[in-house]
Amino acid sequence: MDYKQTERLLQRKGLKKTKLRHALIRYFIKTQHAQSYADIKLALTEATDKSTLYRNLTAFEQVGLIHSINDHSGVTKYAFGEAPIQGNEHAHFVCECCETVYCMDGLAPLQLDVPKGFKANKVQTIIRGTCADC
Structure with a gap:
């Protein structure tokens, strides 16, 4: 994506x-x-402080x-593309060897029937295993 395309997207x-x-x-x-934040910070060539980077990640997510992913490692991960919305959710795969998190587009999370009186707002499916690179 060139500069003009990113400009139009913004x-x-x-x-x-x-x-x-x-x-x-x-x-x-x-x-x-x-x-992760650390991955992003390391990859950026221009100097930016922590709060500026987090503010921009938050703005992008909003x-x-x-979209952000809670893979239960204690470190939030971010992936390009809109947050899964109702009817368009997807699962995430976490490699137990390299700890890489992949969006599994087209692989819907498990649908659960919650007990009467409960209301599920979001289901997040995390699949753990070994990725193709490992």
């Missing part, structure tokens, strides 16, 4: 066009799996450019 999402935001979009587009 404009469509109602976000200001900054160097960091352009860099973040290009980074997320080229990565094949979810990234407008649907990325």
